Amino acid sequence: MKVVFKPLLSFSVILLSVLLFTAAAEAKGNPQTSVSSSGEEFEVNHNGPSKTQQISPAFEGTGRTKGQLTENSQVSLKSLKPSSIIGTDERIRISPTTSFPYSATVQLTVKYSGSSSTFGCTGFFVNPNTIVTAGHCVYDQDNGWASTITAAPGRNGSSYPYGSYSGTMFYSVKGWTESGDTNYDYGAIKVNGSPGNNTGWYGYRTTNSSSPAGLSSSVTGYPCDKVSGSMWSDSKPIRSAETYKLTYTTDTFGCQSGSPVYHNYSDTGQTAIAIHTNGGSSYNQGTRVTNNVFDNIKYWSNQ
Structure with a gap:
Protein backbone atom coordinates (compact mmCIF):
# COMPACT_ATOMS: atom_id res chain seq x y z
CA MET A 1 0.00 0.00 0.00
CA LYS A 2 1.41 3.35 -1.02
CA VAL A 3 1.30 6.05 1.62
CA VAL A 4 1.07 9.64 0.44
CA PHE A 5 2.45 12.25 2.79
CA LYS A 6 1.71 15.28 0.69
CA PRO A 7 -1.61 16.29 2.30
CA LEU A 8 -0.07 15.99 5.76
CA LEU A 9 2.82 18.17 4.68
CA SER A 10 0.42 20.76 3.28
CA PHE A 11 -1.57 20.78 6.49
CA SER A 12 1.63 21.25 8.51
CA VAL A 13 2.66 24.19 6.36
CA ILE A 14 -0.77 25.77 6.75
CA LEU A 15 -0.74 25.20 10.51
CA LEU A 16 2.74 26.69 10.79
CA SER A 17 1.67 29.72 8.77
CA VAL A 18 -1.34 30.27 11.02
CA LEU A 19 0.81 30.01 14.14
CA LEU A 20 3.38 32.46 12.76
CA PHE A 21 0.66 34.92 11.75
CA THR A 22 -0.93 34.68 15.20
CA ALA A 23 2.42 35.16 16.92
CA ALA A 24 3.17 38.20 14.77
CA ALA A 25 -0.23 39.69 15.53
CA GLU A 26 0.23 39.10 19.26
CA ALA A 27 3.71 40.63 19.14
CA LYS A 28 2.39 43.72 17.43
CA GLY A 29 -0.40 44.05 19.98
CA ASN A 30 -3.76 45.74 20.02
CA PRO A 31 -3.41 49.18 18.37
CA GLN A 32 -5.72 50.61 21.06
CA THR A 33 -3.48 49.45 23.93
CA SER A 34 -2.67 52.43 26.16
CA VAL A 35 1.01 53.35 26.52
CA SER A 36 2.66 56.08 28.56
CA SER A 37 5.90 58.04 28.59
CA SER A 38 6.88 56.09 31.73
CA GLY A 39 6.76 52.80 29.79
CA GLU A 40 3.47 51.55 31.22
CA GLU A 41 1.17 49.54 28.96
CA PHE A 42 -2.45 48.88 29.82
CA GLU A 43 -5.14 47.00 27.96
CA VAL A 44 -8.37 48.90 28.57
CA ASN A 45 -11.41 46.64 28.65
CA HIS A 46 -13.13 47.56 25.39
CA ASN A 47 -16.54 46.04 24.87
CA GLY A 48 -16.70 46.46 21.11
CA PRO A 49 -18.70 48.60 18.68
CA SER A 50 -22.08 47.33 19.89
CA ARG A 64 -11.50 81.74 38.99
CA THR A 65 -8.42 83.22 37.33
CA LYS A 66 -4.92 84.02 38.58
CA GLY A 67 -5.19 87.77 38.19
CA GLN A 68 -4.54 87.91 34.44
CA LEU A 69 -0.90 86.88 34.61
CA THR A 70 1.18 88.15 31.71
CA GLU A 71 4.36 86.89 30.15
CA ASN A 72 6.56 88.90 27.81
CA SER A 73 8.46 86.06 26.15
CA GLN A 74 7.11 85.03 22.76
CA VAL A 75 8.31 81.68 21.45
CA SER A 76 8.21 81.02 17.70
CA LEU A 77 6.39 77.72 17.34
CA LYS A 78 6.55 75.24 14.48
CA SER A 79 3.70 73.01 13.37
CA LEU A 80 3.97 69.23 13.63
CA LYS A 81 1.21 68.54 11.08
CA PRO A 82 -0.42 70.57 8.30
CA SER A 83 -3.92 71.95 8.59
CA PRO A 101 -15.45 76.55 26.81
CA TYR A 102 -12.56 78.79 25.71
CA SER A 103 -11.12 78.74 29.23
CA ALA A 104 -10.78 74.94 28.92
CA THR A 105 -8.94 75.21 25.57
CA VAL A 106 -5.19 74.93 26.05
CA GLN A 107 -2.14 76.11 24.13
CA LEU A 108 0.62 73.48 24.25
CA THR A 109 4.33 74.20 23.83
CA VAL A 110 6.12 70.95 23.01
CA LYS A 111 9.82 70.09 23.07
CA TYR A 112 11.60 66.85 22.13
CA SER A 113 15.05 65.91 23.36
CA GLY A 114 16.03 64.91 19.80
CA SER A 115 15.04 68.24 18.24
CA SER A 116 16.19 71.82 18.68
CA SER A 117 12.79 73.17 17.57
CA THR A 118 9.82 74.11 19.73
CA PHE A 119 6.45 72.92 18.44
CA GLY A 120 2.94 74.22 18.99
CA CYS A 121 -0.21 72.21 19.58
CA THR A 122 -3.62 72.62 21.18
CA GLY A 123 -5.45 70.52 23.76
CA PHE A 124 -8.56 70.59 25.91
CA PHE A 125 -9.31 69.69 29.52
CA VAL A 126 -11.57 66.69 30.19
CA ASN A 127 -11.19 66.72 33.99
CA PRO A 128 -9.21 68.73 36.60
CA ASN A 129 -5.74 67.59 35.46
CA THR A 130 -6.10 65.77 32.12
CA ILE A 131 -5.71 67.38 28.70
CA VAL A 132 -6.64 65.47 25.54
CA THR A 133 -4.68 66.24 22.38
CA ALA A 134 -3.40 64.64 19.17
CA GLY A 135 -1.07 61.67 19.51
CA HIS A 136 1.63 63.40 17.47
CA CYS A 137 1.71 66.20 20.06
CA VAL A 138 2.99 63.83 22.75
CA TYR A 139 4.86 61.26 20.65
CA ASP A 140 6.85 62.01 17.49
CA GLN A 141 7.82 59.21 15.11
CA ASP A 142 11.39 60.57 14.80
CA ASN A 143 12.03 61.77 18.35
CA GLY A 144 9.88 59.56 20.56
CA TRP A 145 8.05 60.93 23.61
CA ALA A 146 8.04 64.67 24.22
CA SER A 147 10.62 65.75 26.79
CA THR A 148 8.57 68.70 28.08
CA ILE A 149 5.10 70.08 27.42
CA THR A 150 3.87 73.36 28.88
CA ALA A 151 0.11 73.93 28.99
CA ALA A 152 -1.45 77.41 29.04
CA PRO A 153 -5.26 77.23 29.37
CA GLY A 154 -7.22 80.18 28.01
CA ARG A 155 -4.09 82.00 26.91
CA ASN A 156 -4.80 85.30 25.15
CA GLY A 157 -1.66 86.70 23.53
CA SER A 158 0.70 87.69 26.35
CA SER A 159 -2.00 87.09 28.98
CA TYR A 160 -2.10 83.80 30.92
CA PRO A 161 -5.31 84.19 32.95
CA TYR A 162 -5.04 80.69 34.48
CA GLY A 163 -1.25 80.44 34.58
CA SER A 164 0.75 77.67 32.91
CA TYR A 165 1.36 74.07 33.90
CA SER A 166 3.93 71.39 33.24
CA GLY A 167 3.04 68.00 31.80
CA THR A 168 3.89 65.22 34.24
CA MET A 169 2.89 62.18 32.15
CA PHE A 170 2.03 61.63 28.49
CA TYR A 171 -0.25 58.95 27.02
CA SER A 172 -1.12 57.57 23.61
CA VAL A 173 -1.83 54.14 22.07
CA LYS A 174 0.31 51.54 20.30
CA GLY A 175 -1.39 52.14 16.97
CA TRP A 176 0.25 55.57 16.98
CA THR A 177 3.52 55.07 18.89
CA GLU A 178 4.48 51.77 17.22
CA SER A 179 2.85 52.03 13.79
CA GLY A 180 2.32 55.74 13.16
CA ASP A 181 -1.21 54.91 11.99
CA THR A 182 -3.17 58.16 11.77
CA ASN A 183 -6.37 56.30 12.69
CA TYR A 184 -4.94 56.16 16.24
CA ASP A 185 -3.54 59.69 16.40
CA TYR A 186 -4.71 60.76 19.85
CA GLY A 187 -3.26 61.09 23.33
CA ALA A 188 -3.38 62.87 26.65
CA ILE A 189 -1.30 64.89 29.09
CA LYS A 190 -1.45 64.88 32.88
CA VAL A 191 -0.47 68.23 34.42
CA ASN A 192 0.56 69.37 37.87
CA GLY A 193 -2.22 70.81 40.01
CA SER A 194 -5.94 70.82 39.18
CA PRO A 195 -6.47 73.82 36.88
CA GLY A 196 -9.53 72.23 35.28
CA ASN A 197 -11.52 72.99 38.42
CA ASN A 198 -11.22 76.68 37.50
CA THR A 199 -11.15 76.49 33.71
CA GLY A 200 -13.84 73.82 33.44
CA TRP A 201 -13.59 70.96 31.00
CA TYR A 202 -15.16 69.69 27.81
CA GLY A 203 -17.44 66.71 27.71
CA TYR A 204 -16.67 63.90 25.27
CA ARG A 205 -18.96 61.28 23.80
CA THR A 206 -19.28 58.57 21.20
CA THR A 207 -21.54 59.03 18.19
CA ASN A 208 -21.94 55.36 17.27
CA SER A 209 -25.73 55.41 17.74
CA SER A 210 -26.18 57.89 14.87
CA SER A 211 -23.95 59.40 12.21
CA PRO A 212 -22.67 62.88 13.12
CA ALA A 213 -22.46 63.86 9.44
CA GLY A 214 -24.17 67.24 9.05
CA LEU A 215 -23.92 68.03 12.77
CA SER A 216 -22.90 71.61 13.52
CA SER A 217 -19.43 71.62 15.11
CA SER A 218 -16.63 73.97 16.06
CA VAL A 219 -12.84 73.66 16.09
CA SER A 230 -4.08 83.97 20.25
CA MET A 231 -7.11 81.67 20.12
CA TRP A 232 -9.18 81.23 16.95
CA SER A 233 -12.33 79.29 16.09
CA ASP A 234 -14.50 78.31 13.15
CA SER A 235 -17.81 76.42 12.98
CA LYS A 236 -19.22 74.30 10.16
CA PRO A 237 -21.15 71.01 9.78
CA ILE A 238 -19.35 67.67 9.91
CA ARG A 239 -18.66 66.69 6.28
CA SER A 240 -18.45 62.91 6.68
CA ALA A 241 -18.18 60.24 9.38
CA GLU A 242 -15.71 57.41 8.82
CA THR A 243 -14.89 54.52 11.13
CA TYR A 244 -11.93 56.25 12.77
CA LYS A 245 -12.16 59.82 11.47
CA LEU A 246 -14.53 62.75 11.11
CA THR A 247 -13.94 65.17 8.23
CA TYR A 248 -14.99 68.83 8.01
CA THR A 249 -14.32 71.98 6.00
CA THR A 250 -13.85 74.00 9.18
CA ASP A 251 -10.84 76.29 8.77
CA THR A 252 -7.76 75.39 10.81
CA PHE A 253 -4.01 75.90 10.59
CA GLY A 254 -0.81 74.34 11.91
CA CYS A 255 -0.47 74.23 15.73
CA GLN A 256 -4.22 73.53 16.05
CA SER A 257 -3.51 69.80 16.23
CA GLY A 258 -5.27 68.45 19.31
CA SER A 259 -8.08 71.02 19.19
CA PRO A 260 -11.51 69.76 20.24
CA VAL A 261 -14.01 69.14 17.45
CA TYR A 262 -17.14 69.80 19.48
CA HIS A 263 -20.90 70.35 19.47
CA ASN A 264 -23.05 72.05 22.10
CA TYR A 265 -25.38 69.24 23.19
CA SER A 266 -28.44 70.01 25.30
CA ASP A 267 -27.61 67.22 27.77
CA THR A 268 -23.81 67.37 27.97
CA GLY A 269 -22.91 70.94 26.98
CA GLN A 270 -19.80 71.66 24.91
CA THR A 271 -18.76 68.13 24.04
CA HIS A 276 -8.37 67.54 15.32
CA THR A 277 -5.23 66.07 13.75
CA ASN A 278 -4.47 67.32 10.24
CA GLY A 279 -5.77 68.79 7.01
CA GLY A 280 -5.73 68.69 3.24
CA SER A 281 -6.76 70.73 0.24
CA SER A 282 -10.45 69.74 0.41
CA TYR A 283 -11.11 69.03 4.07
CA ASN A 284 -9.61 68.73 7.53
CA GLN A 285 -10.00 65.75 9.82
CA GLY A 286 -9.83 64.51 13.37
CA THR A 287 -9.69 61.24 15.28
CA ARG A 288 -13.26 60.21 16.04
CA VAL A 289 -14.30 59.49 19.65
CA THR A 290 -15.16 55.81 19.23
CA ASN A 291 -15.81 53.42 22.12
CA ASN A 292 -12.09 52.58 22.24
CA VAL A 293 -11.07 56.23 22.25
CA PHE A 294 -13.67 57.03 24.92
CA ASP A 295 -12.47 54.18 27.14
CA ASN A 296 -8.84 55.25 26.89
CA ILE A 297 -9.63 58.90 27.64
CA LYS A 298 -11.62 57.76 30.67
CA TYR A 299 -8.74 55.53 31.81
CA TRP A 300 -6.17 58.33 31.41
CA SER A 301 -8.45 60.72 33.29
CA ASN A 302 -8.54 58.35 36.25
CA GLN A 303 -4.76 58.02 36.55
Missing part, protein backbone atom coordinates in the same frame (compact mmCIF):
# COMPACT_ATOMS: atom_id res chain seq x y z
CA LYS A 51 -21.69 49.11 23.22
CA THR A 52 -24.39 51.72 23.85
CA GLN A 53 -23.46 55.38 23.51
CA GLN A 54 -20.97 56.61 26.08
CA ILE A 55 -21.11 60.14 27.48
CA SER A 56 -18.93 62.25 29.76
CA PRO A 57 -20.54 65.68 30.36
CA ALA A 58 -18.86 69.08 30.32
CA PHE A 59 -18.15 71.13 33.46
CA GLU A 60 -17.97 74.93 33.28
CA GLY A 61 -15.60 75.36 36.25
CA THR A 62 -15.40 78.08 38.86
CA GLY A 63 -14.02 80.63 36.38
CA SER A 84 -5.79 73.87 5.95
CA ILE A 85 -7.84 76.93 5.21
CA ILE A 86 -10.64 75.66 2.97
CA GLY A 87 -11.51 78.53 0.62
CA THR A 88 -11.93 81.85 2.44
CA ASP A 89 -10.51 81.97 5.96
CA GLU A 90 -13.55 82.26 8.23
CA ARG A 91 -11.86 81.84 11.58
CA ILE A 92 -12.63 84.42 14.23
CA ARG A 93 -10.41 85.42 17.14
CA ILE A 94 -11.69 84.55 20.60
CA SER A 95 -11.17 87.39 23.07
CA PRO A 96 -11.61 87.44 25.97
CA THR A 97 -10.80 83.76 26.51
CA THR A 98 -12.03 83.38 30.07
CA SER A 99 -15.58 82.27 29.30
CA PHE A 100 -16.31 78.56 28.92
CA THR A 220 -11.10 76.05 18.49
CA GLY A 221 -7.38 76.30 19.06
CA TYR A 222 -4.07 78.13 18.79
CA PRO A 223 -2.92 78.38 15.15
CA CYS A 224 0.68 79.38 14.48
CA ASP A 225 -0.17 81.66 11.55
CA LYS A 226 -1.76 84.25 13.87
CA VAL A 227 -0.58 86.48 16.72
CA SER A 228 1.43 84.33 19.13
CA GLY A 229 -0.80 82.81 21.80
CA ALA A 272 -15.90 66.79 21.90
CA ILE A 273 -16.74 64.17 19.28
CA ALA A 274 -13.28 64.17 17.66
CA ILE A 275 -9.71 65.40 18.18
Whole structure:
Protein backbone atom coordinates (compact mmCIF):
# COMPACT_ATOMS: atom_id res chain seq x y z
CA MET A 1 0.00 0.00 0.00
CA LYS A 2 1.41 3.35 -1.02
CA VAL A 3 1.30 6.05 1.62
CA VAL A 4 1.07 9.64 0.44
CA PHE A 5 2.45 12.25 2.79
CA LYS A 6 1.71 15.28 0.69
CA PRO A 7 -1.61 16.29 2.30
CA LEU A 8 -0.07 15.99 5.76
CA LEU A 9 2.82 18.17 4.68
CA SER A 10 0.42 20.76 3.28
CA PHE A 11 -1.57 20.78 6.49
CA SER A 12 1.63 21.25 8.51
CA VAL A 13 2.66 24.19 6.36
CA ILE A 14 -0.77 25.77 6.75
CA LEU A 15 -0.74 25.20 10.51
CA LEU A 16 2.74 26.69 10.79
CA SER A 17 1.67 29.72 8.77
CA VAL A 18 -1.34 30.27 11.02
CA LEU A 19 0.81 30.01 14.14
CA LEU A 20 3.38 32.46 12.76
CA PHE A 21 0.66 34.92 11.75
CA THR A 22 -0.93 34.68 15.20
CA ALA A 23 2.42 35.16 16.92
CA ALA A 24 3.17 38.20 14.77
CA ALA A 25 -0.23 39.69 15.53
CA GLU A 26 0.23 39.10 19.26
CA ALA A 27 3.71 40.63 19.14
CA LYS A 28 2.39 43.72 17.43
CA GLY A 29 -0.40 44.05 19.98
CA ASN A 30 -3.76 45.74 20.02
CA PRO A 31 -3.41 49.18 18.37
CA GLN A 32 -5.72 50.61 21.06
CA THR A 33 -3.48 49.45 23.93
CA SER A 34 -2.67 52.43 26.16
CA VAL A 35 1.01 53.35 26.52
CA SER A 36 2.66 56.08 28.56
CA SER A 37 5.90 58.04 28.59
CA SER A 38 6.88 56.09 31.73
CA GLY A 39 6.76 52.80 29.79
CA GLU A 40 3.47 51.55 31.22
CA GLU A 41 1.17 49.54 28.96
CA PHE A 42 -2.45 48.88 29.82
CA GLU A 43 -5.14 47.00 27.96
CA VAL A 44 -8.37 48.90 28.57
CA ASN A 45 -11.41 46.64 28.65
CA HIS A 46 -13.13 47.56 25.39
CA ASN A 47 -16.54 46.04 24.87
CA GLY A 48 -16.70 46.46 21.11
CA PRO A 49 -18.70 48.60 18.68
CA SER A 50 -22.08 47.33 19.89
CA LYS A 51 -21.69 49.11 23.22
CA THR A 52 -24.39 51.72 23.85
CA GLN A 53 -23.46 55.38 23.51
CA GLN A 54 -20.97 56.61 26.08
CA ILE A 55 -21.11 60.14 27.48
CA SER A 56 -18.93 62.25 29.76
CA PRO A 57 -20.54 65.68 30.36
CA ALA A 58 -18.86 69.08 30.32
CA PHE A 59 -18.15 71.13 33.46
CA GLU A 60 -17.97 74.93 33.28
CA GLY A 61 -15.60 75.36 36.25
CA THR A 62 -15.40 78.08 38.86
CA GLY A 63 -14.02 80.63 36.38
CA ARG A 64 -11.50 81.74 38.99
CA THR A 65 -8.42 83.22 37.33
CA LYS A 66 -4.92 84.02 38.58
CA GLY A 67 -5.19 87.77 38.19
CA GLN A 68 -4.54 87.91 34.44
CA LEU A 69 -0.90 86.88 34.61
CA THR A 70 1.18 88.15 31.71
CA GLU A 71 4.36 86.89 30.15
CA ASN A 72 6.56 88.90 27.81
CA SER A 73 8.46 86.06 26.15
CA GLN A 74 7.11 85.03 22.76
CA VAL A 75 8.31 81.68 21.45
CA SER A 76 8.21 81.02 17.70
CA LEU A 77 6.39 77.72 17.34
CA LYS A 78 6.55 75.24 14.48
CA SER A 79 3.70 73.01 13.37
CA LEU A 80 3.97 69.23 13.63
CA LYS A 81 1.21 68.54 11.08
CA PRO A 82 -0.42 70.57 8.30
CA SER A 83 -3.92 71.95 8.59
CA SER A 84 -5.79 73.87 5.95
CA ILE A 85 -7.84 76.93 5.21
CA ILE A 86 -10.64 75.66 2.97
CA GLY A 87 -11.51 78.53 0.62
CA THR A 88 -11.93 81.85 2.44
CA ASP A 89 -10.51 81.97 5.96
CA GLU A 90 -13.55 82.26 8.23
CA ARG A 91 -11.86 81.84 11.58
CA ILE A 92 -12.63 84.42 14.23
CA ARG A 93 -10.41 85.42 17.14
CA ILE A 94 -11.69 84.55 20.60
CA SER A 95 -11.17 87.39 23.07
CA PRO A 96 -11.61 87.44 25.97
CA THR A 97 -10.80 83.76 26.51
CA THR A 98 -12.03 83.38 30.07
CA SER A 99 -15.58 82.27 29.30
CA PHE A 100 -16.31 78.56 28.92
CA PRO A 101 -15.45 76.55 26.81
CA TYR A 102 -12.56 78.79 25.71
CA SER A 103 -11.12 78.74 29.23
CA ALA A 104 -10.78 74.94 28.92
CA THR A 105 -8.94 75.21 25.57
CA VAL A 106 -5.19 74.93 26.05
CA GLN A 107 -2.14 76.11 24.13
CA LEU A 108 0.62 73.48 24.25
CA THR A 109 4.33 74.20 23.83
CA VAL A 110 6.12 70.95 23.01
CA LYS A 111 9.82 70.09 23.07
CA TYR A 112 11.60 66.85 22.13
CA SER A 113 15.05 65.91 23.36
CA GLY A 114 16.03 64.91 19.80
CA SER A 115 15.04 68.24 18.24
CA SER A 116 16.19 71.82 18.68
CA SER A 117 12.79 73.17 17.57
CA THR A 118 9.82 74.11 19.73
CA PHE A 119 6.45 72.92 18.44
CA GLY A 120 2.94 74.22 18.99
CA CYS A 121 -0.21 72.21 19.58
CA THR A 122 -3.62 72.62 21.18
CA GLY A 123 -5.45 70.52 23.76
CA PHE A 124 -8.56 70.59 25.91
CA PHE A 125 -9.31 69.69 29.52
CA VAL A 126 -11.57 66.69 30.19
CA ASN A 127 -11.19 66.72 33.99
CA PRO A 128 -9.21 68.73 36.60
CA ASN A 129 -5.74 67.59 35.46
CA THR A 130 -6.10 65.77 32.12
CA ILE A 131 -5.71 67.38 28.70
CA VAL A 132 -6.64 65.47 25.54
CA THR A 133 -4.68 66.24 22.38
CA ALA A 134 -3.40 64.64 19.17
CA GLY A 135 -1.07 61.67 19.51
CA HIS A 136 1.63 63.40 17.47
CA CYS A 137 1.71 66.20 20.06
CA VAL A 138 2.99 63.83 22.75
CA TYR A 139 4.86 61.26 20.65
CA ASP A 140 6.85 62.01 17.49
CA GLN A 141 7.82 59.21 15.11
CA ASP A 142 11.39 60.57 14.80
CA ASN A 143 12.03 61.77 18.35
CA GLY A 144 9.88 59.56 20.56
CA TRP A 145 8.05 60.93 23.61
CA ALA A 146 8.04 64.67 24.22
CA SER A 147 10.62 65.75 26.79
CA THR A 148 8.57 68.70 28.08
CA ILE A 149 5.10 70.08 27.42
CA THR A 150 3.87 73.36 28.88
CA ALA A 151 0.11 73.93 28.99
CA ALA A 152 -1.45 77.41 29.04
CA PRO A 153 -5.26 77.23 29.37
CA GLY A 154 -7.22 80.18 28.01
CA ARG A 155 -4.09 82.00 26.91
CA ASN A 156 -4.80 85.30 25.15
CA GLY A 157 -1.66 86.70 23.53
CA SER A 158 0.70 87.69 26.35
CA SER A 159 -2.00 87.09 28.98
CA TYR A 160 -2.10 83.80 30.92
CA PRO A 161 -5.31 84.19 32.95
CA TYR A 162 -5.04 80.69 34.48
CA GLY A 163 -1.25 80.44 34.58
CA SER A 164 0.75 77.67 32.91
CA TYR A 165 1.36 74.07 33.90
CA SER A 166 3.93 71.39 33.24
CA GLY A 167 3.04 68.00 31.80
CA THR A 168 3.89 65.22 34.24
CA MET A 169 2.89 62.18 32.15
CA PHE A 170 2.03 61.63 28.49
CA TYR A 171 -0.25 58.95 27.02
CA SER A 172 -1.12 57.57 23.61
CA VAL A 173 -1.83 54.14 22.07
CA LYS A 174 0.31 51.54 20.30
CA GLY A 175 -1.39 52.14 16.97
CA TRP A 176 0.25 55.57 16.98
CA THR A 177 3.52 55.07 18.89
CA GLU A 178 4.48 51.77 17.22
CA SER A 179 2.85 52.03 13.79
CA GLY A 180 2.32 55.74 13.16
CA ASP A 181 -1.21 54.91 11.99
CA THR A 182 -3.17 58.16 11.77
CA ASN A 183 -6.37 56.30 12.69
CA TYR A 184 -4.94 56.16 16.24
CA ASP A 185 -3.54 59.69 16.40
CA TYR A 186 -4.71 60.76 19.85
CA GLY A 187 -3.26 61.09 23.33
CA ALA A 188 -3.38 62.87 26.65
CA ILE A 189 -1.30 64.89 29.09
CA LYS A 190 -1.45 64.88 32.88
CA VAL A 191 -0.47 68.23 34.42
CA ASN A 192 0.56 69.37 37.87
CA GLY A 193 -2.22 70.81 40.01
CA SER A 194 -5.94 70.82 39.18
CA PRO A 195 -6.47 73.82 36.88
CA GLY A 196 -9.53 72.23 35.28
CA ASN A 197 -11.52 72.99 38.42
CA ASN A 198 -11.22 76.68 37.50
CA THR A 199 -11.15 76.49 33.71
CA GLY A 200 -13.84 73.82 33.44
CA TRP A 201 -13.59 70.96 31.00
CA TYR A 202 -15.16 69.69 27.81
CA GLY A 203 -17.44 66.71 27.71
CA TYR A 204 -16.67 63.90 25.27
CA ARG A 205 -18.96 61.28 23.80
CA THR A 206 -19.28 58.57 21.20
CA THR A 207 -21.54 59.03 18.19
CA ASN A 208 -21.94 55.36 17.27
CA SER A 209 -25.73 55.41 17.74
CA SER A 210 -26.18 57.89 14.87
CA SER A 211 -23.95 59.40 12.21
CA PRO A 212 -22.67 62.88 13.12
CA ALA A 213 -22.46 63.86 9.44
CA GLY A 214 -24.17 67.24 9.05
CA LEU A 215 -23.92 68.03 12.77
CA SER A 216 -22.90 71.61 13.52
CA SER A 217 -19.43 71.62 15.11
CA SER A 218 -16.63 73.97 16.06
CA VAL A 219 -12.84 73.66 16.09
CA THR A 220 -11.10 76.05 18.49
CA GLY A 221 -7.38 76.30 19.06
CA TYR A 222 -4.07 78.13 18.79
CA PRO A 223 -2.92 78.38 15.15
CA CYS A 224 0.68 79.38 14.48
CA ASP A 225 -0.17 81.66 11.55
CA LYS A 226 -1.76 84.25 13.87
CA VAL A 227 -0.58 86.48 16.72
CA SER A 228 1.43 84.33 19.13
CA GLY A 229 -0.80 82.81 21.80
CA SER A 230 -4.08 83.97 20.25
CA MET A 231 -7.11 81.67 20.12
CA TRP A 232 -9.18 81.23 16.95
CA SER A 233 -12.33 79.29 16.09
CA ASP A 234 -14.50 78.31 13.15
CA SER A 235 -17.81 76.42 12.98
CA LYS A 236 -19.22 74.30 10.16
CA PRO A 237 -21.15 71.01 9.78
CA ILE A 238 -19.35 67.67 9.91
CA ARG A 239 -18.66 66.69 6.28
CA SER A 240 -18.45 62.91 6.68
CA ALA A 241 -18.18 60.24 9.38
CA GLU A 242 -15.71 57.41 8.82
CA THR A 243 -14.89 54.52 11.13
CA TYR A 244 -11.93 56.25 12.77
CA LYS A 245 -12.16 59.82 11.47
CA LEU A 246 -14.53 62.75 11.11
CA THR A 247 -13.94 65.17 8.23
CA TYR A 248 -14.99 68.83 8.01
CA THR A 249 -14.32 71.98 6.00
CA THR A 250 -13.85 74.00 9.18
CA ASP A 251 -10.84 76.29 8.77
CA THR A 252 -7.76 75.39 10.81
CA PHE A 253 -4.01 75.90 10.59
CA GLY A 254 -0.81 74.34 11.91
CA CYS A 255 -0.47 74.23 15.73
CA GLN A 256 -4.22 73.53 16.05
CA SER A 257 -3.51 69.80 16.23
CA GLY A 258 -5.27 68.45 19.31
CA SER A 259 -8.08 71.02 19.19
CA PRO A 260 -11.51 69.76 20.24
CA VAL A 261 -14.01 69.14 17.45
CA TYR A 262 -17.14 69.80 19.48
CA HIS A 263 -20.90 70.35 19.47
CA ASN A 264 -23.05 72.05 22.10
CA TYR A 265 -25.38 69.24 23.19
CA SER A 266 -28.44 70.01 25.30
CA ASP A 267 -27.61 67.22 27.77
CA THR A 268 -23.81 67.37 27.97
CA GLY A 269 -22.91 70.94 26.98
CA GLN A 270 -19.80 71.66 24.91
CA THR A 271 -18.76 68.13 24.04
CA ALA A 272 -15.90 66.79 21.90
CA ILE A 273 -16.74 64.17 19.28
CA ALA A 274 -13.28 64.17 17.66
CA ILE A 275 -9.71 65.40 18.18
CA HIS A 276 -8.37 67.54 15.32
CA THR A 277 -5.23 66.07 13.75
CA ASN A 278 -4.47 67.32 10.24
CA GLY A 279 -5.77 68.79 7.01
CA GLY A 280 -5.73 68.69 3.24
CA SER A 281 -6.76 70.73 0.24
CA SER A 282 -10.45 69.74 0.41
CA TYR A 283 -11.11 69.03 4.07
CA ASN A 284 -9.61 68.73 7.53
CA GLN A 285 -10.00 65.75 9.82
CA GLY A 286 -9.83 64.51 13.37
CA THR A 287 -9.69 61.24 15.28
CA ARG A 288 -13.26 60.21 16.04
CA VAL A 289 -14.30 59.49 19.65
CA THR A 290 -15.16 55.81 19.23
CA ASN A 291 -15.81 53.42 22.12
CA ASN A 292 -12.09 52.58 22.24
CA VAL A 293 -11.07 56.23 22.25
CA PHE A 294 -13.67 57.03 24.92
CA ASP A 295 -12.47 54.18 27.14
CA ASN A 296 -8.84 55.25 26.89
CA ILE A 297 -9.63 58.90 27.64
CA LYS A 298 -11.62 57.76 30.67
CA TYR A 299 -8.74 55.53 31.81
CA TRP A 300 -6.17 58.33 31.41
CA SER A 301 -8.45 60.72 33.29
CA ASN A 302 -8.54 58.35 36.25
CA GLN A 303 -4.76 58.02 36.55
